[in-house]
Amino acid sequence: MKLLEEKILKDAKILDGNIIKVDSFLNHRLETDFLDKLAMEIANYFSGKGINKILTIEASGIALAILTAVHMDNIPVVFAKKARSKNISAKVFSSKVESYTYGKFYNVTVSKEYLNSSDKLLIIDDFLATGFAMEGLIDISKQAKADIIGLSVAIEKGFQNGGDNLRKKGFDLLSLAVVDSIENNTIIFRHL
Amino acid sequence: MKLLEEKILKDAKILDGNIIKVDSFLNHRLETDFLDKLAMEIANYFSGKGINKILTIEASGIALAILTAVHMDNIPVVFAKKARSKNISAKVFSSKVESYTYGKFYNVTVSKEYLNSSDKLLIIDDFLATGFAMEGLIDISKQAKADIIGLSVAIEKGFQNGGDNLRKKGFDLLSLAVVDSIENNTIIFRHL
Numbered sequence: 594m595k596l597l598e599e600k601i602l603k604d605a606k607i608l609d610g611n612i613i614k615v616d617s618f619l620n621h622r623l624e625t626d627f628l629d630k631l632a633m634e635i636a637n638y639f640s641g642k643g644i645n646k647i648l649t650i651e652a653s654g655i656a657l658a659i660l661t662a663v664h665m666d667n668i669p670v671v672f673a674k675k676a677r678s679k680n681i682s683a684k685v686f687s688s689k690v691e692s693y694t695y696g697k698f699y700n701v702t703v704s705k706e707y708l709n710s711s712d713k714l715l716i717i718d719d720f721l722a723t724g725f726a727m728e729g730l731i732d733i734s735k736q737a738k739a740d741i742i743g744l745s746v747a748i749e750k751g752f753q754n755g756g757d758n759l760r761k762k763g764f765d766l767l768s769l770a771v772v773d774s775i776e777n778n779t780i781i782f783r784h785l
Numbered sequence: 786m787k788l789l790e791e792k793i794l795k796d797a798k799i800l801d802g803n804i805i806k807v808d809s810f811l812n813h814r815l816e817t818d819f820l821d822k823l824a825m826e827i828a829n830y831f832s833g834k835g836i837n838k839i840l841t842i843e844a845s846g847i848a849l850a851i852l853t854a855v856h857m858d859n860i861p862v863v864f865a866k867k868a869r870s871k872n873i874s875a876k877v878f879s880s881k882v883e884s885y886t887y888g889k890f891y892n893v894t895v896s897k898e899y900l901n902s903s904d905k906l907l908i909i910d911d912f913l914a915t916g917f918a919m920e921g922l923i924d925i926s927k928q929a930k931a932d933i934i935g936l937s938v939a940i941e942k943g944f945q946n947g948g949d950n951l952r953k954k955g956f957d958l959l960s961l962a963v964v965d966s967i968e969n970n971t972i973i974f975r976h977l
Contacts, residue, residue, distance in 0.1 A: 616896065616899075617898070617899075621863065621864065621866070621895075621896055621899060622861055622862070622863045622896075622898075622899040623847075623851060623854075623861060623862040623863070623864065624861055625851060625854040625855060625859040625860060625861055625862060626859035628851070629855065629859070651843065651844035652843035652844040652847060652864065652866075655815075655844060655847040655848055655851075656847055656848070656851045656862070659815055659817060659820070659847075659848045659851060659852060660851060660855070662815075662817040663817060663821065663852070663855075667817040667818035667821070668817060669814055669815060669816055669817055670814070670815040670817060670848070671813065671814045671815070672813065672815065672844065674813070674844075703813075704808065704813055704814075706809070706814075707808075707809075707813060707814040
C-alpha cells in the first residue's frame with residue numbers, strides 16, 4: 594500500500610537492531626484518519642468472505658481492529674490479553690508466546706465465551722516480524738475450532754520471515770507494507 | 786445514558802467484591818456498533834470545545850477513544866502505556882498509579898513527543914472507580930502543561946468516589962452510566 598510506505602519513509606525512525614519505530618502514528622500516538630484509511634483497505638480486501646469477527650491482541654492491535662470492524666458492518670472485535678501469570682484459568686484459551694523484543698515468554702489468552710466454532714475470523718495486528726504473536730492467536734483460534742479466513746497487519750518485517758512462514762502454511766495474509774531490508778538507515782520495501 | 790444502562794442490566798455480570806464484569810461488550814469482546822454509539826454521545830457532548838487530542842490508557846480505553854476521535858474530526862489519540870519497570874526513561878512523562886484490583890503500583894507513561902502545551906485534551910477511559918488511573922493521566926497532562934477540557938468514561942462506579950472527587954476539583958466529567966450501588970446483585974444507577 595503506497596500510502597503506508599510513504600508514511601513510513603516520512604515518519605518512521607530506525608533504531609538499533611533494525612527496530613522500526615512508528616509510534617508517531619501507529620502504536621502510541623494514533624493518527625486517526627490515517628489508521629482509518631488502513632482499516633478501509635483491509636476491510637475492502639476481505640469483504641464478501643463471510644468474516645463475522647475480528648481477533649486482535651492488546652494493546653496496539655486494538656485501534657486498527659476496531660476501525661476495520663466499523664468498515665465490515667460493525668462486526669465484533671475480541672482482543673486477546675497478555676498474561677505473565679503461570680496460573681491460567683480454565684475459562685480461557687491460552688497460548689505461550691515468546692517476545693522477540695524482550696526475550697521473555699507471556700501467555701496470550703481469550704475467554705472461551707468469546708471464540709467458538711461458528712466464528713469466521715480475521716486476525717489483525719499492527720506489526721508482524723517473527724510472527725510469534727500471530728501464531729499464538731492462530732493457536733487460540735484453532736483451540737476454539739474457529740475458521741481463520743485471513744490475517745492482516747499494517748507492517749510486516751519481511752526479513753524476519755514470520756510472514757513468509759504463514760504464507761507457506763496457506764494463510765491469506767494481507768500486509769499493508771512489507772519491509773524487506775534496512776540498509777544504511779534506508780528502508781527497502783518488498784513489491785510482488 | 787439510557788442505552789448503556791439497559792445494556793449493563795442486560796449483559797453485565799456482578800462478581801464478588803462489587804466487580805461489574807462487562808467484558809462481553811466493553812473490554813474484551815468489543816461490540817463495535819454499540820461502542821460507536823457511546824463514542825458519538827461523548828463526541829456530541831464535547832463538540833465545539835476546541836479539543837484537539839484524546840488521551841487514553843492501554844488497553845481497554847483505546848477502542849472507545851479511537852471511535853470518539855473519528856466523530857471529532859479525526860483528531861489524534863495518544864494512549865498511555867502501563868510500565869512496571871522502575872527505570873523510567875527521561876523521554877516520557879510518567880505518573881505512579883495504584884491498581885485497586887491488584888493492589889500493586891505501576892507507572893503510566895507517555896512519550897514527551899506526543900503531549901505538549903498546545904494540547905486541549907479529552908481524557909477517555911472505559912471505567913472509573915477509585916479514579917487512580919484517571920488521576921495519573923491528569924498528572925501527566927499537567928506535566929506536559931496541556932489543557933484538560935474534559936474527561937469521559939463509559940461506566941463510573943459512583944460508590945468508589947473517584948468521579949465525585951474529580952467533579953469537586955472542577956473537572957467536566959461525562960460518565961455515560963453511573964452505578965451508585967449494587968444491592969442483592971441488583972445494580973442501582975445514579976440519575977441527577
